[in-house]
Amino acid sequence: MAPVSGGEATRRLLPFALMVFLGYLTVGLPLAVLPVEVHDVLGFGPVTVGWVMAVQSITTLLTRQFGGMVTDTRGPRPAVLAGTLLCAAASLVYGASVWARCPPAPALALLIAGRAVLGLGESLLITGVLAWAIGTVGPRYAGRAMVWVGIAMFGAIGIGGPLGTALMRMGGFGQVALAASILPLLACAQAAGMPPVAPHHGRRLAFFRVVGLIWPYGVSLALSTVGFGTMFAFLGLDYAARGWPGAPFGLTAFGIAYIAARLVFGGLPDRLGGRRVAVATIPLQTAGLVVLWLAPSPWIALAGCAIVGAGYSLTFPALGVEAARHVPPQNRGAAMGAYVAFVDIGLGLTGPLAGAVAGRFGYPAAFLFAAGASAWALISVLRLPAAQMVGHPET
Known part of the structure; x- marks a missing residue:
């Protein structure tokens, strides 16, 4: 593939960002209201809330290998098409918990089932889009591809929080589920009209061999992910327990700061190397959690959400560009699936562990727990050899 300029690379990446934004609104719309539905409407406690929120990440983790295999063997576009359709189906399962007028236990079971379907859909969608975007612009701009995919993901979360709350107030959780089932279909239609990228041929490494190549970067990512996972799961309940208004705007503050940091500093991981960037961003996230x-x-809590967003923003691409360059092109889908799986590990552990901390010591203590995980992530990054954390070669 002929090299492209930075401006051309950004132009090519924008349709992928829109695709992810539309598909990921399925995650963003229910994010602020699902804990409230489980806790206040169905009457379950914070540990159950944590497990419900964790099911998606656990399922995504268990299906990353499948998502990488589909992407590497069938191509990114089939993976994205299947992922968007599954995201839409997941929201319909959510809605069934309301539309069927289920008692609390069956309604909870349907919500858990919807989270599981959404986990598989997200696995296929994000793995496919990352491989498709990198294949379109080339490995030289792998970091930029991850930046734009992340902007779309957290833009959907930032907008989805207040929008989902508004829809819940207008028509209940069923209205949120209906909206979240329609938007991924628009992403599916867009993906169907975009030119595909053919799978790379050649000998493919076993999935767990790929995991072995990238795990040092993934562990640091998993630990840093605990922070925003805790914030998403328990910010609304913390606000409610304190009698504070405006919890959904905490997600918006996170999303705005996240996107702003990527727009201003998004080129740094490709230019400076991941270790130098992560050593600066992880402490910022830790400070926000404190x-x-x-x-x-x-208002102080809102500022904390923004600091967490700015800090977490570049950690994913900073470590991700290095993970991507440690595997051959024919394993790029598996590498992206394995790398993003560490986000799932972080989120999967966050729900039950932070929920247990919140249940015993109160919701603010969950944020202190998350700050400790972020500090551990910084120690892990500092222990990575600096020689491994260099920028991408010009390819």
């Missing part, structure tokens, strides 16, 4: 732990008012 602010959330100590926040005396909703």
Whole structure:
């Protein structure tokens, strides 16, 4: 593939960002209201809330290998098409918990089933889009591809939080589920009209061999993911317990800061190397979580959410560009699936562990727990050999 300029690479990546944004609104719309539905409407406790939120990540983790295999053998576009359709189906399962007027236990079972279907859909969607985008612009701009995919993901989360809350107020959780089932179909239609990228031929490494090549970067990513996972799962309940208004805007503040940091500093991982970037961003995220732990008012907590967003923003591409360059092109889908699986590990552990901390010590303590995980992530990054954390070669 002929090299492209930075501006041309960005132009080619924008349709992928829109595709992810539409598909990921299935995650963003219910994010602020699902814990409330489980806790306040169905009457379950914070540990159950944590497990419900974790099911998606656990399922995504278990299906990353499948998503990478589909992407590498069938091509990224079939993976994305299947992923968007599954995301739409997951939201219909959510809606069934309301539309069928189920008692609390069956309704909870349907919500858990919907989270599981969404986990598989997200696995196929994000793995496919990442491989498709990198295949379109070339490995030289792998970091930029991850930046734009992340902007779309967290833009959907930032907008989806207040939008889902507004829909819940207008028509209940069923209205949220209906909206979340339609938007991925628009992403599916867009993907169907975009030119595909053919799978790479050649000998493919076994999936767990790929995991072995990238695991040092993935462990640091998993630990840093605990912070925003805790914030997403328990911010709304923390606000409600304190009698504070405006919890959905915490997700918006996170999303705005996340996107702003990527737009301004998104080229740094490709230019400076991941270790130098992550050593700066992970402490910032840790500071934001400490602010959330100590926040005396909703406005201070809102600032903490923004600091977490700015800090977490570049950690994913900073470590991801290095993970991607450690595997051959024919294993790019598996590498992206394995790398993103560490996000799932972080989120999967977050729900039950942070839920247990919140249940015993109160919701603010969950943010202190997450700050400790972020500090551990920084130690892990500092222990990575600097020689491995260099920028991509010009390819």
